[in-house]
Amino acid sequence: MRKEINNIHFHYLTSRFHFTNRTQLKAYLNRVAKREKHTIDTINYIFCDDAYLLEINKQYLKHDTYTDIVTFQLNLKGEALLSDVYISVERVKENALQHNTTFTHELHRVIFHGLLHLCGYKDKSKADKDEMRRQEDKCLNNYFVPRGTN
Template sequence: MKEGKQVDTINFIFCTDQYLLGLNKKHLNHDTLTDIITFEYNPPGQALLSDIYISIERVRDNAVVFKTSFSHELHRVIFHGVLHLCGYKDKKPEESKLMRFKEEEYLQKWFVPRGTA
């Protein structure tokens, strides 16, 4: 990604809804299902060191809701987590709009479905 960040290590941990819900309750005090939680461990200004937890169940359900493939939705969520590490937020409407724009930008640039050149 061209967002001005250096990467040390980003671990992607694929898990269940229940596992991610437990992390959400414990670390963020949110009692809701989510598709992704990103933990950043590096000191400010240092190369990214992170764990990104992704609920495969949420990704699968969201793919149905948004009428897209599981693979496309998974890639979107992966970019979403990395964009958070790059400083993008999504709590306010204008932040969410920019986040969606950046997700689509990276999906179009990097996601190539199987069987295409």
């Protein structure tokens, strides 16, 4: 269990925000990767603001748009997952309002989205986006199981 929480790290380049159950989340992310037939070497989740992520998006992806997440896969195919995942806390907050959900729920959706990209899920076509959303929902539903249910 110790290895399963030491291979995922959370870094904050913006004001800290309340983020509970990090150890539980790390263990769950490892279970999702395992379910998808992957192991995790190291994943760094870096929480930043819109301006920081916009610069990354422009510099590395040549996109001049705001986004909630940019995932850099650093491992070769067939190797354990190695990645830096940048998440704009500002964008997550705005998306939560827009989609009438909680910040916590939207934050976890984006965190799972990054891992799902690393596991091979895409979101360019309509069919890919639909499948990505199904997988995000599956992760959210399994992670946020109400008390008293199995």
